[in-house]
Amino acid sequence: MFEFLFKGLIRDKSRSLLPVIVVSLGVSLSVFFVGYIEGMMGDMVDQNARFGTGHxxxxxxxxxxxxxxxxxxxxxxxxxxxxxxxxxxxxxxxxxxxxxxxxxxxxxxxxxxxxxxxxxxxxxxxxxxxxxxxxxxxxxxxxxxxxxxxxxxxxxxxxxxxxxxxxxxxxxxxxxxxxxxxxxxxxxxxxxxxxxxxxxxxxxxxxxxxxxxxxxxxxxxxxxxxxxxxLPNDIYDDQAIEEIKNTYNASFAESDDEYAPQMLALRDQNGLSTMLDMVNTMSSAFTFFFIIAMSIVLWNTGLLGGLRRYTEFGIRIAIGESKRDIYKSLLLESVIVGVIGSVFGTILGLILTFYLQEVGIDMSDTLGNSNVLFSNVIRAKVVPTQFWIGFFPGVMATFLGALLSGRGIFKRQTSELFNELGV
Amino acid sequence: MQNHINMNTNNIIEIQNVTKRFPVGETEFTALSNINLKIQKGEFTGLIGPSGSGKTTLLNLIGALDIPSEGEILISGKNVAVKSDAESALLRNEHIGFIFQSYNLLPVYSIFENVEFPLLLQKKSKAERKEAVMQALDWVGLSDIANKKPSQISGGQAQRVAIARSIVKKPDIVLADEPTANLDSTNAYKIMDILKKLNEELGITFMFSSHDSKVIEYLRRVITLEDGKVKNDETK
Structure with missing residues (x-):
C-alpha cells in the first residue's frame, strides 16, 4: 500500500515536485536569511574587535x-x-x-x-x-x-x-x-x-x-x-569577556590611582552595547517573523495540497479505505515532502550562505561616506543553526497544513464529504 | 474468493422505516421518509425518479457512506448504521462496489493499478492481485490496455475500467449511481450489457440510481422514488 501511494506521489508532480520546490525555496530563504543576519552581526563584531575595540x-x-x-x-x-x-x-x-x-x-x-x-x-x-x-x-x-x-x-x-x-x-x-x-x-x-x-x-x-x-x-x-x-582563535564570547573584565577590574577596585588600569569589554565601547542589543533583538525578531511568514506560505501549500485532493479521497473512501488511513497517508506524504524539501532547501540555503561568506557583496560604493566601522563587503556566515532552522517551516508547516486540511475530511460525515467532492 | 456475507435469508439488503433528514440552516430537509424495501441477492434493481427524489441519498445509506436519521439499514442482517468508520470502510471494501457517473479513476495510476487498488486495501498478495485484476479486465474486455493511463482511453472504456474496479474484489453488491449519464447510446448499451452479464454469471446484486431509459430497459425491478417516498415498486 505504501509503495502504491508513494508511486502516486512521485508520478503526480503537483503533489510532489511542486510542493518540494516551494518548500525548498521557502526553507532556503529561511536558512539563508539566518546566515545573512549572522554574517552581518558577526562581521560588525569582528571588524570592531579587530580594528577598534579588541574583545x-x-x-x-x-x-x-x-x-x-x-x-x-x-x-x-x-x-x-x-x-x-x-x-x-x-x-x-x-x-x-x-x-x-x-x-x-x-x-x-x-x-x-x-x-x-x-x-x-x-x-x-x-x-x-x-x-x-x-x-x-x-x-x-x-x-x-x-x-x-x-x-x-x-x-x-x-x-x-x-x-x-x-x-x-x-x-x-x-x-x-x-x-x-x-x-x-x-x-x-x-x-x-x-x-x-x-x-x-x-x-x-x-x-x-x-x-x-x-x-x-x-x-x-x-x-x-x-x-x-x-580570546583564542579570535572567537567572540560575550560571557567570557564579561567575566575577565569583571575579575580584572575587581583586582583594582581598592586602588584610588587615577592611572590604574581599567578594562573595557567590546560592548562597553563606541556605543556598541546598545547597538549590539538592538541588532540582536531586531535580528531575532526579523528571523522569527521571517520564519513565521515562511511557515504560513508553506502551511498554505500543505493546506491546498490536501484540499485539491478531496475527489481522490472520496474515491478511496468509496473503495473501502477508512478516513483514518487516508488521513494518515496524507500526513505521511506531507512529512515526506517536507523532509525532502527541507533537506534540499537547507542545502541550497547553505550553498548560498557559503557563497556569500566566501565572495561577499561589495557595497563600497554605497558605504563610501560612512563613518561606521562596517566592512565594505557584506558577507553571510554559515552557522550551526542553519542546519536545523529550515526544518521548522519546511516540515512543521507542511505537516500542519496537511493536518488541518485532513481534519476537514476527517470531521465530515462520509456522505457529506462524498457529495461535496462531487463523486 | 472474497469472504461473502453469511446469509440467513435471501434478503441481502433490508431497509426498515428509514428516514433521512439533512439540516438546512435552522430547519431540516427530509430527503427520505419512512422507506421500507427488501432487496434479494442477485437482483438487478433500479431506483428511478426526478432529481431530489432521494435516489443518491438512499444509495449512500446502503453503501454505508451515511447513517439514517431513523430506521435501520441491514446488509445481510447486520445494521450498518451502528458500525464505526473503520468497520464501514471494511464493509465497503469487502462487500460493496461503487460505479460513478464520472468514472472517478485515479489519473496518476495505470488502468491495471486503478483496478488493483481495492485488492491492495484487502492486503492480497501480488500474484493474487494480478490474477484478479486481469480477470476483471477480461470481463469488461479491456485486458489489452492494462498499462494505459485513464487520460489515454475513451469515456466508455473509462466506465468499463470503473466496472472492473468495482467487481475485482467480487463484492456482493454493486451500487451504480447514474452509470450511463456521461455516455453515448452505444457505450451506454455496452455498459449495461456488461453489468447484466456480471449479474447473471457472477450473481452480484446490482442497484442503480438512474433516470436513463436505456438503464430502465435492463432493470428487472424498478423502484420509483418521489419526494423521498417510494411511489411505485414494480418487478418485471
Missing part, C-alpha cells in the same frame, strides 16, 4: 574617561609589566599593544615644498613577522600597491588616503605630531604601500607604522595607549 581593552582610568580624544598623555606606563601580569592572569587571551594617534602628513615635491598635506589617523602595531596582530589585521593580504614595511620608518597608507595624497612608492612623507609629553614631533617616513582595509572610514583616513617607530616618534617606550585582548 576587551586595557587603558588607564583617566584615559577611559577621555577615550574619544585618545589622549597620549594618559597612557599606561610600564606597559611591559602590565602585559606580563595580564598574560599571567589570563594566559588564554592574546594581549597586544596598539597606538592610535593623529597627526599631519606632508608630502614634499622635488624642491622640498609641500605638494600635498592632510590630517590623518595613525595606527601602530607590532609588524614583526609571525606576530598575531599581523595575522589578525590581515594587512599583508590587503596591500593593493607596494609591500609591508620591513625597515625603520616605513609607512603604509589607506588606499583612499594614498590617492588623496598623490604619493608614489618610495616618496617621503613627513609626519607632524606631538609626543606623549606634548612636545612637537617630526619624522620622515618612506611610503612603501597602500592598503585596502575594506572599511571606508579607514581607507580614507588611516596610515600604518610599526609599533617601534611609534614608540620612538611619540616618545612612549614602555608606555602604551591601549592593550587589546583577544
Amino acid at each position: 576587551m581593552k586595557v587603558m588607564t582610568r583617566e584615559y577611559v574617561k577621555n577615550i574619544a580624544q585618545k589622549p597620549l598623555d594618559l597612557s599606561i606606563l610600564e606597559a611591559g609589566k602590565v602585559i606580563q601580569e595580564l598574560d599571567k592572569s589570563y594566559p588564554e587571551v592574546d594581549w597586544v599593544k596598539r597606538f592610535n594617534f593623529g597627526g599631519i602628513l606632508d608630502v614634499p615635491d622635488e624642491n622640498g615644498q609641500t605638494k600635498t598635506q592632510g590630517i590623518a589617523g595613525g595606527m601602530a602595531f607590532d609588524m614583526t613577522e609571525g606576530n598575531s596582530d599581523l595575522r589578525r589585521l590581515n594587512i599583508a593580504n590587503n596591500i593593493v600597491e607596494g609591500r609591508m614595511p620591513n625597515g625603520p620608518f616605513e609607512m603604509l597608507l589607506g588606499q583612499g588616503l594614498a590617492k588623496r595624497m598623490n604619493v608614489k612608492i618610495g616618496d617621503t612623507i613627513t609626519y607632524f605630531g606631538s609626543t606623549m609629553d606634548g612636545s612637537m614631533s617630526f619624522q620622515n617616513f618612506t611610503y612603501v604601500g597602500a592598503v585596502q582595509f575594506g572599511l571606508s572610514v579607514m581607507d580614507d583616513k588611516t596610515f600604518l607604522i610599526d609599533i617601534k617607530d611609534a614608540e620612538q616618534i611619540l616618545d612612549m617606550e614602555d608606555a602604551v595607549q591601549e592593550i587589546y585582548g583577544y
Whole structure:
C-alpha cells in the first residue's frame, strides 16, 4: 500500500515536485536569511574587535574617561609589566599593544615644498613577522600597491588616503605630531604601500607604522595607549569577556590611582552595547517573523495540497479505505515532502550562505561616506543553526497544513464529504 | 474468493422505516421518509425518479457512506448504521462496489493499478492481485490496455475500467449511481450489457440510481422514488 501511494506521489508532480520546490525555496530563504543576519552581526563584531575595540581593552582610568580624544598623555606606563601580569592572569587571551594617534602628513615635491598635506589617523602595531596582530589585521593580504614595511620608518597608507595624497612608492612623507609629553614631533617616513582595509572610514583616513617607530616618534617606550585582548582563535564570547573584565577590574577596585588600569569589554565601547542589543533583538525578531511568514506560505501549500485532493479521497473512501488511513497517508506524504524539501532547501540555503561568506557583496560604493566601522563587503556566515532552522517551516508547516486540511475530511460525515467532492 | 456475507435469508439488503433528514440552516430537509424495501441477492434493481427524489441519498445509506436519521439499514442482517468508520470502510471494501457517473479513476495510476487498488486495501498478495485484476479486465474486455493511463482511453472504456474496479474484489453488491449519464447510446448499451452479464454469471446484486431509459430497459425491478417516498415498486 505504501509503495502504491508513494508511486502516486512521485508520478503526480503537483503533489510532489511542486510542493518540494516551494518548500525548498521557502526553507532556503529561511536558512539563508539566518546566515545573512549572522554574517552581518558577526562581521560588525569582528571588524570592531579587530580594528577598534579588541574583545576587551586595557587603558588607564583617566584615559577611559577621555577615550574619544585618545589622549597620549594618559597612557599606561610600564606597559611591559602590565602585559606580563595580564598574560599571567589570563594566559588564554592574546594581549597586544596598539597606538592610535593623529597627526599631519606632508608630502614634499622635488624642491622640498609641500605638494600635498592632510590630517590623518595613525595606527601602530607590532609588524614583526609571525606576530598575531599581523595575522589578525590581515594587512599583508590587503596591500593593493607596494609591500609591508620591513625597515625603520616605513609607512603604509589607506588606499583612499594614498590617492588623496598623490604619493608614489618610495616618496617621503613627513609626519607632524606631538609626543606623549606634548612636545612637537617630526619624522620622515618612506611610503612603501597602500592598503585596502575594506572599511571606508579607514581607507580614507588611516596610515600604518610599526609599533617601534611609534614608540620612538611619540616618545612612549614602555608606555602604551591601549592593550587589546583577544580570546583564542579570535572567537567572540560575550560571557567570557564579561567575566575577565569583571575579575580584572575587581583586582583594582581598592586602588584610588587615577592611572590604574581599567578594562573595557567590546560592548562597553563606541556605543556598541546598545547597538549590539538592538541588532540582536531586531535580528531575532526579523528571523522569527521571517520564519513565521515562511511557515504560513508553506502551511498554505500543505493546506491546498490536501484540499485539491478531496475527489481522490472520496474515491478511496468509496473503495473501502477508512478516513483514518487516508488521513494518515496524507500526513505521511506531507512529512515526506517536507523532509525532502527541507533537506534540499537547507542545502541550497547553505550553498548560498557559503557563497556569500566566501565572495561577499561589495557595497563600497554605497558605504563610501560612512563613518561606521562596517566592512565594505557584506558577507553571510554559515552557522550551526542553519542546519536545523529550515526544518521548522519546511516540515512543521507542511505537516500542519496537511493536518488541518485532513481534519476537514476527517470531521465530515462520509456522505457529506462524498457529495461535496462531487463523486 | 472474497469472504461473502453469511446469509440467513435471501434478503441481502433490508431497509426498515428509514428516514433521512439533512439540516438546512435552522430547519431540516427530509430527503427520505419512512422507506421500507427488501432487496434479494442477485437482483438487478433500479431506483428511478426526478432529481431530489432521494435516489443518491438512499444509495449512500446502503453503501454505508451515511447513517439514517431513523430506521435501520441491514446488509445481510447486520445494521450498518451502528458500525464505526473503520468497520464501514471494511464493509465497503469487502462487500460493496461503487460505479460513478464520472468514472472517478485515479489519473496518476495505470488502468491495471486503478483496478488493483481495492485488492491492495484487502492486503492480497501480488500474484493474487494480478490474477484478479486481469480477470476483471477480461470481463469488461479491456485486458489489452492494462498499462494505459485513464487520460489515454475513451469515456466508455473509462466506465468499463470503473466496472472492473468495482467487481475485482467480487463484492456482493454493486451500487451504480447514474452509470450511463456521461455516455453515448452505444457505450451506454455496452455498459449495461456488461453489468447484466456480471449479474447473471457472477450473481452480484446490482442497484442503480438512474433516470436513463436505456438503464430502465435492463432493470428487472424498478423502484420509483418521489419526494423521498417510494411511489411505485414494480418487478418485471
